[in-house]
Amino acid sequence: MSTRAKPAPRLPGQDADAGTWTDKARRWLLAKLPPDKLLPGDQPIYVMSWAYVFGMGAVASLVWIIASGVVLGLNGPQWYHVSPLGGFVNSSHLWSVELFFIFMVVHLWLKFWMAAWRGGRVLTWITGMLSFIVSIVAAFTGYLLQTNFDSQWIAFEAKDALNSVGVGAWFNVANLGQIFVWHITLLPLAVGAVVVLHVLLVRVHGVVPPLDASEDDAQLRTNTVEVGGNPPGAGLPVAPATSLTPAEPKDAAR
């Protein structure tokens, strides 16, 4: 009978790096997006502006689009075309898409005039543009699924354009079943994935500071010192946006 030494239990926080790909992936992820950057408790003071609201408005609309879409998909066209409740959920699905695009376009305008690709945020900008383009395709398939004269008109106006660029076989707007699958599986997954990546990149680089935030701005200067090497404004926020500090009794009274 041989005896083997029982390995000592690993303590929390003890580095257990065996050099595997999972270890490397974990190190990379923690370096890029530590938990306090993924879920920050506060934000820079300049985030308290309506100019920083519309991105989250678009995400909130997307959540309702997906939730109402799941309900529509589970109940089917006979339900949402005929019953009053089905018609209501169908309409809320449409109107949340309208809000999604309105918020997304205003978000795009505001970030364009803010030059939001500054400070190493090019990928954040590109994923935002990608989410806009993929969302247009997803919305287009949704309009085709209205199964009314409007959708028939849209489909047969679009089919020649799609055939002319050679995608008509895989994206056949006259094939309702195929468009239904595109609309409820592939395109929502694509929109969701790009939007999640976009939000994660915002967390990695931080929200873009306003153009008039000067280099000697206290917050940006502190951030630069804290993260070291990252562009100004890319580090951790330093001013509480949601919590109150003892130094601000006036806010506490509100």
Place this chain on the structure above:
Amino acid sequence: MAGWLVNGAATVGAGTYFGWDGFTIQSGNLIVIAVMVILFILALLLPFPGGKGRK
């Protein structure tokens, strides 16, 4: 079964269009664009609640 299809088809109208010198836009599209422009301007002008007094 065919009744709701017929009723549905009856609700599809041509819509209201506005046009100026060769430029034409449907009322719904014009309203959405106007709403977006108004929201853009308001986002720049309106103070954010709770932001007053913070430094």
